[in-house]
Amino acid sequence: MDDTINDFRRELLNLGYSKTVVDNYPKYAQKLLEYTKETALKITDQHIKNHYQYLKTKPSRTTKKTISESHIYSQLLAIKLYFDYLERTKYIKQNPYTLRIKQATKKERIIFTQEEIQLLYKNTQNLEEKTILHLCYGCGLRRNEVELLNLKDVNFEQKLLFIRKGKGKKRRVIPLTEAIVKDLKEYCINIETIRKETQESFLINIQSNPIKGNTIYKTFKKVLQRTQSLKPENYCLHSLRHSIATHLLENEMSIEMVRDFLGHNQLGTTQIYTRINFLKTKLQQ
Template sequence: MNWNAKIVSHRGEKRIAVFFEKNTDLITRIKKVEGSRWSQSKGFWHVPNTVENQIRFKITVSLPSAEGIEAIEKFKQYLRSKRYSESTITTYSEALKSFFVFHNNKSIDKITNEDIIIYNNEYILKNKLSASYQNQVVNAIKLFFKTVKERSIEIEKVHRPKRARVLPNVLSKEEVKAILEAHSNIKHKMMLSLVYSCGLRCGELLALQPVHIDSKRNIVLLKNSKGKKDRIAPLSKKILEMLREYYKLYKPKTYLFEGKIEGTPYTNKSLQQVLKQALQKTSITKPVTLHWLRHSYATHLLESGTDLRYIQELLGHNSSKTTEIYTHVSMKSIQQIKSPFDDL
């Protein structure tokens, strides 16, 4: 079975997170582990951090050398000075830590390309770790040696996994409508509607402030989005009417969607729960996430004839190749293809 486990901090408690692609047998097995839980916000199963579970999930608790720990701290300082997000800093530093632990008995200054290849073959591939993790480690090592050690590692000699083409999950317009109309609570309905109508990421919605809504120009300003870029998205007339009604009722101060405490943003976890409750009120059984609404927005725009270049701008994609993935799930052209079976 292809799975990976590591110790993480979850809600202030040390737990063992277990990562694997959706598999009925593995889900059944992990449910039998006492204290196992599914994290909706993180998207992984986690179990108590006990010695028994460390052995069960082959967790080796080890630390890098003193030199390695110092090097990781310097790397973190560099990433923070460059304003990398905390999640990226954690991902990169943990990847680098794994590499240093593997080569614990070797001075960092003596590490070569060959050592990275050995780590790749003897640790990542041997333990059947994911392709995305493999890429994260390679990226972290490359950046560390270039910035902290000021010497280049010939990454091209390190085998990288072929990037899998995973198609985005898309809902039909009827399914989207059912989800958006499921809630009678205007705040819940407003949040889900805004995610779909503007193709927003979850974090972008939660960071919105009333001043970011420009009703005269019919746009919403998305500040400091992914990649630290600002962008604008058009607001439909229907959404503006809903926003006016919502604003009169809730009168938000700091954030457009505030939590229980005035002036604090609505939480990611609560927003996920809003979607979950909406799905429970519909007949939709697909494992829908908030990002599915963003995917559906892009695909429905493409199907209605919107130019791919505009969709790229609306979604905030750096590369057109990222946006082109929606051409593979758009049904407009596919449905017009006549099957040769009809001519038999």
């Protein structure tokens, strides 16, 4: 791997980008270098344009269809940030990135109703599945926040969950309901015999290794597929986070409190996570 890729990764980490960005953006930049078989110093705007054309025809490893516009946009954004970094640090004299690509319009995310959330809980088959629902819906955590959650981050006595390094290195404290505390406690007791003394991760598998984000996503999908009244293709794990935001507003929580619960910096970001029509009604009151 090109040394500049490792430097770029450290830069993203120091700037407080999310774990997903830190893990993936250097890989996207590396893919450009591999595709062109050139070093960063020799990349031209034509190389980047050729790579863009290639991405538009590249099949996804999972769906076998061409990768989505939003995924292409993410890869191009990574490449742009990579060359912006190289230009800023004087590694290159001129930035070769000249593409102007508009971000793909995102479809309005379908959220679960409160009744549908109850159906999901009824279709869980073990404590691990229920715990993942509690963390992603009941606590509104992002997937990487669930993955990085440690035992010390959950205070059962005070009924609080601590996110010590969220998106943008933002910290927040999440209150836990009695039901969530009871189930999380039971989960911890249930896996106590397989947990190694040195293992601090909250979610672990039978080998006492941390449960990774992809496994968390697949577990959610299994529960979703058992819930026959719901179409799995309409939902993703992040739908749970959108859903809890809307449900909290429906239950009269202020939008400022929902913002703090989700760990957003801007109120406008929180608005995206809610039903727009409902939100407009609340703001007009």
